[in-house]
Amino acid sequence: MGAENRRFALVVGRFYEDLAEKLVEGARAELEKHGAETVDVYDVPGAFELPLAAKYAAESGRYDAIVALGAVIRGETSHYDYVCGECARGIQQVQLATGIPVGFGLLTVDTREQAEARVGGGGKRDSGAHAAEAVLASLKVKESVRQQRARTGFAPI
Numbered sequence: 001m002g003a004e005n006r007r008f009a010l011v012v013g014r015f016y017e018d019l020a021e022k023l024v025e026g027a028r029a030e031l032e033k034h035g036a037e038t039v040d041v042y043d044v045p046g047a048f049e050l051p052l053a054a055k056y057a058a059e060s061g062r063y064d065a066i067v068a069l070g071a072v073i074r075g076e077t078s079h080y081d082y083v084c085g086e087c088a089r090g091i092q093q094v095q096l097a098t099g100i101p102v103g104f105g106l107l108t109v110d111t112r113e114q115a116e117a118r119v120g121g122g123g124k125r126d127s128g129a130h131a132a133e134a135v136l137a138s139l140k141v142k143e144s145v146r147q148q149r150a151r152t153g154f155a156p157i
């Protein structure tokens with residue numbers, strides 16, 4: 001699905017600024033490749049704040065989809081588990097509650113090297129781009145269901 005005439009918000013946890021920026025680059029490139037009209041960026045301190053930022057953007061009525069981006073690197077304590085878990089849970093809650101797709105572009109890794117390998121640039125993965133791809137796919141499903149309902153009055157099971 002193209003993203004023509006579509007508006008997107010990137011909500012970005014800036015705890016690791018260099019990693020965050022690479023994730024933003026990957027997500028933005030993917031959305032613009034598909035013709036996105038708007039890609040707005042909203043920064044928060046870390047992953048724990050991403051769900052609330054996504055909620056603000058989703059409820060604004062301005063965006064067709066949102067991509068949440070950030071990186072959590074495990075430390076010595078259980079803090080990692082809470083940050084990652086609450087971020088994932090919160091993001092899922094926002095998209096299910098609002099019907100606005102929210103891509104999960106959060107790196108949850110044990111080492112910086114693992115993170116570096118997942119931010120594009122020829123590494124293992126471009127998690128920012130993948131999260132953007134995911135919301136485009138969700139928007140395609142949403143549009144298909146809408147069209148089916150318009151044609152038949154019923155959405156496919």
Ligand SMILES: Nc1c(NC[C@H](O)[C@H](O)[C@H](O)CO)[nH]c(=O)[nH]c1=O
Nearest residue numbers: 013015045046047048070071072073
């Ligand atoms: N350790 C990491 C954090 N921790 C900060 C929290 O996300 C949050 O901003 C703080 O607890 C204040 O509410 N955040 C990351 O994004 N990545 C980390 O590795």
Ligand SMILES: CC(=O)[C@@H](O)COP(=O)(O)O
Nearest residue numbers: 073074075076077079080
């Ligand atoms: C993932 C984190 O919150 C982490 O940076 C915290 O480090 P630590 O568990 O060593 O306090």
